[in-house]
Amino acid sequence: MFASTILTPSTLKVSQFVGHIPKPHLGTLPNGSRKSPRSRVAVFSRVVHRQNRSFSPISHTKPAVVARVSSGGDTSADYTAQQSSPPDIEDVTSSSPGIGEGYVALFARMLGLDHEPPDREQAIITLWKYSLGGKKCSDAIMQFPSCINLTVNLLRSDSSSACEAAAGLLRSLSSVNLYRNSVADSGAIEEINGLLRRPSLAPEVKEQSMSALWNLSVDEKIRVKLANEDIILLIIKYLDDEDIKVKEAAGGVLANLALSHVNHKMMVELGVIPKLARFLSSDAEGSTITRKEARNALLELVKDEYYRILVIEEGLVPVPLVGSAAFKSLSPGLHAWPTLPDGTELERTSKEPSRFGASELLLGLNIDEKNANIEESKINAIIGRTQQKFLARIGAIEVEGQKIPDSECSNNQGITLLPWMDGVARLVLILELENKSAISRAAESIADASINEDMRIAFKEAGAIKHLVRLLNHNDDAVRLAVTRALERLSISHVICQSIEAEGVLGPLVDIVNHSQISENVVEKSLHILARILDPSKEMILKFYDGSVNGSKKTLNGAKDNAVPVGLIGTKQAISKGINSSGRNDVLDSTFIARIVEILKFSSSSLQAKAASVLEFVILTDPTMVSLISVNIESGLDAVFQQKILRSSDEESDLDYLPPEKYAIAVEEAGLAISATSRLMTKLLDSEQFRQTINLPHFTGLLRQILKSNIPLHSKDWIAACLIKLTSFSGYNLDFDPINVEVTLYETIPRLIEQIKFSFSPETQEAAVVELNRIIYEGVVDSTRAIASKGAIYPLVKLIEEGSGRAVEASLAILYNLSMDSENHSAILAAGAVPALRRIVLSQRPQWERALHLLRSLPT
Structure with missing residues (x-):
């Protein structure tokens, strides 16, 4: 071809390229005269237009061929035509000798700045149409690298057609992996950013420009240039565009940007999650491509634990893809008496069979609507379960999005995002399957999604609790770990705690704790659930919230009262019956108590705190404390009070080499364990038999040492209470006992100062400072x-x-006492006491005399 003999373009500059392209062979007309360049341009333009029209051409007004990017390889792009595929460009060139690649140079020259705007516009439109023929056409254009710079320059044109064609050509070239970096290095991103900020822009221009950015964002290095706050805000704005193609392209750019983890923080801070989440809601409008790209972007963001919470708050639930074959194990249960998803049965209002044989067909549909009172959460659970079971029955439950081969369903870790009503129902449905991997992944997703009370109630109404409790007896460790984690997250709610206990969870949890072979993680989470269910302080809270407040019934966490709707049975009665007949007696078993004391002696601080809470419940249930004393509870208390973290600074400990943040966490956990154990010991001291079996001076010395340690102040409350109770049984005079002084110095004074510093209540601050002044007045050393x-x-x-x-x-009285020590003068002056005191004196306030005495004691 002629173009191959024109020049070697890779070393040309723009000025050289425009001024030194040899003139192509022009040919002759039938009458023997030579064709002018302009006439040959028109001929080639018409030929390109005619040839492209045969395969659904992209016109300069509404392109019909969409260049899609192939993510792999570097040889060609993946072109997808909306109507039919274009023929090979060789057909065009071979059918018209002298017309084709040789004219690319001519049109490339016409892009030069020395040509008139109409000529440049005609050239860019023709080159754009020509580029749609495939990679070979793009290769021909890229023989002249300066074409990219001239094309980018045309993005500033006032002509809408020129801007559309320029953006379209950049889109076609950037769809080829080989040329993507060249397009990005030419400044195309910056110019497209400026173009998209114009106040009025044709939809076609927006589509081509945004699609070019979509192609460019495929490359990980180019995403760094796109990860700009202004550009991301612009892309987010175009998610609200009226043109559906622009929305699709904007979603595609964000999906590609989300592939780079470094972009997540900026994207989330700019508000991308709510914008994308609305495309996946149950009533969302938009194309399949938009929903797919929005889902892809959010699926990348939910890999981060914090961002996953933000996505769930927008009403979307991450659901594992387990494969359609896994749902074949579901049994339809067509002849069972209907129940709500949480197990609540429908009342049988008619025991006689229908004379027309419809009693089985219309089972459960004879509830009087006027008397039935079904909550909205139950209705949503019914709808969600019905939809998901129907999809499972027809085999269409996982056809949307990616399909997982049946042979790989157990190993694949893919997830999808569903609106919360469908997502909750799908997760509960997976718990009914036989696939162990599917069950564990669903339980993990339930734990992750239980971020607030609404989600926890939704899982309860959907029937998740009964399945989770059933799966505690599963023989697979991974399933047990996931299930206990889910129950632990659900048990945060006091209302859900009641439902969990009503399902008979105490027995399986006691069995798990009793088996020492089970992993520590499962035991820890099981103990945590037990501690929440058996928490003695919760009993008083539940009694308060179950009582009448101003003539109305209120329950904890603002939940509605568990009144039984007419037509439903087993709601409040089942919970009450389940709690009363639950396995609380299993907790009093001597084997279980011995196991808890063993945990108290040899486990981590977090497990020790939960074990102490469970033992406190045993004390309240069995005031004789015979079972506790018989298992040597003294050794467990001693182990908690002598943790490594509490060693003095001159004693070397492995914990001294921890990083500061981990050391702070270790001290916090130790403080919680010691606080819970001190509370346990305070109640154990009520037993005379216990007091006779322990070494009171030994534990007094341990608690005095702990009180002086650096554990958090809120953990010292029960330590101080236990110390005072110990001294009361030791026969000391509390007025002169040094223990009382230590409690004041290390617990009371720091607590009062914290109240003065951080309390927002003037009354609390006043009471704290008055109490502090009283301590000084009494002469505490x-x-x-x-x-x-x-x-x-x-x-x-x-x-x-x-x-x-x-x-x-x-x-003023406290500051005066502090001023008696000259070491405090600098701190009092630095705090700005002098101006404040002078204002009090000059204004003759009631305290002016005290202020004057304090002023005289300071070096002013």
């Missing part, structure tokens, strides 16, 4: 030093400016 070391000076100075009269008076 080292009380002023403890107050100063805990950082009380700054909040006290702030209080004399903003507090009530009584709080101001107490604060």
Whole structure:
């Protein structure tokens, strides 16, 4: 071909390329005259238009061929025609000798800045149409690399047709892996960004421009250029465009950007999750491509635990894809008496069979609508279960999106996103399958999705609890771990806790704890569930919320009262019966108690805290404490109070080499375990038999040492209470007992200072500062030093400016006592006490005399 002898374009600059292209052979007309360049341009343009029209051409107004990117390889693009596939470009060139690649140079030259805008427009339109013929056409155009720069320049044109053609050509070239970097390096991204920001833009221009960005975003390195706050905001804006093709392209760009984890934070902060989630809602409008790309983007984001929560909050639930073959094990249950998904039965209002034989067909449909009172959550559960079982029955439950081969369903880790009503029902349906991998993945998804009370109630109404409790007896460790994790997350709700206990969960949990061969993770989560169910403090909370408040019934967490609707049986009665006849007696078994004491002695801090809580329930149930004393509970208490984290600084410990954040977590967990154990011991001290079996001075010394340690202040409450109770049985005079002083210095004073610092209630601050002043007035040794070391000076100075009269008076008295030590002068001055005191004196406030005394004691 002629183009092969024109030049070697790879080394040309734009100016050289425009000015030094040899003139092509023009040919002659039938009358012997030579054709002008412009006439040959028109001929080639018409030929390209005619040839492309034979395979559904892309016109400059509404293109019909969509260039789609092939993610693999670097040789060709994947072109998908909407109507029919285009013929090979060789057919065009071979059928018209002298017309084809040789004219690419001519049109490339016409893109030059030395040509008139109409000529440049005609050239870019023709080259765009020519590029749609396939990779060979793109190769011909890319023989002249400067074409890309001239094309990018045309994106600034005032002509809509020129902008559309320029963007369309860039779209075609960027669909070829080999040329994608060249397009990106030419500044196309920046120019397209500017083009898309024009106030009025034709839909065709927006489509081609956004599709070009879609193609470019396939390359991971180019995504770095696209990961710009302004560009992402622009793409998000075009998700609301009226043109469906523009929406599809915008969703595709975001889906590709989400493939790079470094882009997630920026995308989420710019609000991409709510925008994409609306395309997947049950009543969403949009094309299949838009929904697919939105799902792909969100599926990348849900890999992060925090972003998964944000996606679930938008009403979408991650659901594992387990393969259609796994659902074949479902039994239809066509002749069973109908029940709600949570197991609530429908009342049999008629025991006589229908004379027309319709009693089985219309089973359960004879509820009086006027008397039936079914909550909305139950209705949603019925709808969701019905839809998912129907899809499973016809074999269409996983046809949307990717299909998983039956042979790989057990190993595939794919997930999809469903609206919450369908997602909850699908997860519960998977729990009924026989595939172990599917069950464990569904239980994990239930645990991840239980982020708030609404989701936990939805799973309860959908019947998840009965299946999870049943699966506690499964023989697979992975299934048990996933199931206990799901029950642990669901049990956060006190209302759900009642339902879990009503399903008979205590027996299986006790069996799990008793088996020492089971993994520690399963035992820990089982103990956590037991501790929540048996929490003694929860009993009082439930009694309060079950009572009448201003003549109305209220329940915990704002849940509705479990009144039984007419036509339904087994709701509140089943829960009450289940709790009363539950396996709480199993908790009092001596084997189980011995196992809990063993956990108290040898397990981690988190397990020790839960074990202590369970043993506290045993004490309240069995006040004689015979079973606890017989299993040597003293050794368990001693083990908790002598943890490595509590060793003094001169003793070397493995925990000293932990990073600061891990060390802080270890101290926090140790504090919780010690607090729970101190609470347990406080109640054990009520038993005279227990007091006679333990070494009171030994435990007094341990608790005094712990009280001085750096565990969190909120963990020291029960330590102080236990210490005071120990001294009451030791025969000491509490007024002169050094233990009482230590409790004041290490627990009471820090707690009062925290109330002054952080409380938003003026009454609480006033009470705290008055109590602090009383401690100093009573002459507790080292009380002023403890107050100063805990950082009380700054909040006290702030209080004399903003507090009530009584709080101001107490604060001035404390600051005066602190000023007696010259070491505190600099801190008092730095806190701004002098100006505040002068204002009090000059304004003749009731406390002006105290303020004056304090001013005189300071070096002002």
